[in-house]
Amino acid sequence: MDGPTLAVGKPRGERADAARNRILLLDTARELMAEQGADKVTMDGLAARAGLGKGTVFRRFGSRAGIFQALLDDEERALQQEILSGKPPLGPGAPPLERLVAYGRARVEFLFEHREIARASLDGGQPIPAGNELPVSRLHIRMLLGLLKPAVADLDVLAVQLAAALDGPLLLMLPVTGADVTRTRDQLARGWTELVERVCG
Structure with a gap:
């Protein structure tokens, strides 16, 4: 459950x-x-x-960044609805490892699909483009880890580390354009799958 x-x-x-x-x-x-x-x-x-x-x-x-943060939040609601009640494996009903893999891949896809909005949402007043924390992402990952019970000392720390791997602003700093966007997106999605399968499989 x-x-x-x-x-x-x-x-x-x-x-x-x-x-x-x-x-x-x-x-x-x-x-x-x-x-x-x-x-x-x-x-x-x-x-x-x-x-x-x-x-x-x-x-x-x-602020100007606030416009794009609101746009991104609007798009985020649609993804969140898929997680809450969409089809598995992103939505309920799939084994937790499949859901965790699907979640990370969906976040990477989401970020690249909305990268123009996401870049514009970064607050230029920040000394480091770290953006806003996504506690919803971390909580969802932590919930799935609780079901998986991987052999690690601290599930809360692992949830923070895995959520950081999907941190939007950091991924958006990757200097990719044109055909490189698709290749980088696919590489990051594969990397996420390998990461969680090694840690939790």
Whole structure:
């Protein structure tokens, strides 16, 4: 039986008008990205296209990176839903080792599919592009490790180490372009499979 996995939820206690503005701004940001690329999306441009005041955009997101963090969070919810109730092996119903392999491969795929948004979500004010911690990822990995019971001294430490192997900002620092993107993505997915099978198999 699978243990609990935390879902990424929408903001709590959000007023109806604030919710409408959030949806409008995220949809508008996606439109601008499709037209111009993520590097050309600005707070001013987003406010103008959405027909809202610049102050509204700043209150909603706080910074340019905040726009992309919100977009990434939106995409993350879809992946989280697959983990919670999707088809195995990513979703419930598969043996825990298969689920752990599938989870890592899905995160690598997710990151490369959304790499433009993920890069733009990094806060330039940070001294190191470490990004935000993904506690949901670590908790899901820890839950699966608890079912697998690998022969290690500390499952919590192993969960942290495995989650770090899927850390988005660090993978996004890899200098890959063009055809190298697909090759690197596939290499990382294979590397994850080999890692967890050796540690937990």
